[in-house]
Amino acid sequence: MTAAEKREQWGSFAEKEDELLDEVEQRWGDTAAYEESARKVSKYTKEDWERINAGSAAIEGRIRELMVDEAAPTSEEAMEVAEAQRQHISRWFYAMDHDFHVQKSELNVEDPRFRAGIEENTRPGAAEWLQSAIIANAARAKHG
Numbered sequence: 608m609t610a611a612e613k614r615e616q617w618g619s620f621a622e623k624e625d626e627l628l629d630e631v632e633q634r635w636g637d638t639a640a641y642e643e644s645a646r647k648v649s650k651y652t653k654e655d656w657e658r659i660n661a662g663s664a665a666i667e668g669r670i671r672e673l674m675v676d677e678a679a680p681t682s683e684e685a686m687e688v689a690e691a692q693r694q695h696i697s698r699w700f701y702a703m704d705h706d707f708h709v710q711k712s713e714l715n716v717e718d719p720r721f722r723a724g725i726e727e728n729t730r731p732g733a734a735e736w737l738q739s740a741i742i743a744n745a746a747r748a749k750h751g
Contacts, residue, residue, distance in 0.1 A: 680739035
């Protein structure tokens with residue numbers, strides 16, 4: 608994609624792409640998930656990114672709706688949105704099992720950049736709400 612297309616699809620992330628990708632490689636460069644993601648992402652077109660972003664926006668919209676409705680993060684609906692996020696990541700980036708999803712949810716709470724990414728299009732507190740939904744969904748998957 609061109610620089611203009613990246614800005615259109617990724618917003619402010621495009622401006623920090625090299626810096627953030629260096630950090631990702633340092634953190635996870637020796638993992639199978641990183642390899643899989645790098646391989647997949649290298650082939651994505653503008654249209655693919657539009658689909659990825661639309662999927663993310665739908666998940667964020669559902670989180671926002673559930674939080675406005677004061678749905679418990681352990682509710683069936685919350686677990687379904689957590690599962691939708693897990694499947695979205697697995698489809699477009701790397702295989703994500705439930706344990707890895709729980710692990711990654713810690714970043715959403717602990718790292719201000721990840722928190723901002725979640726809460727920008729949802730609402731304050733979404734990082735913790737989603738983490739609870741992810742934990743509940745993982746427990747549901749383990750116990751059938």
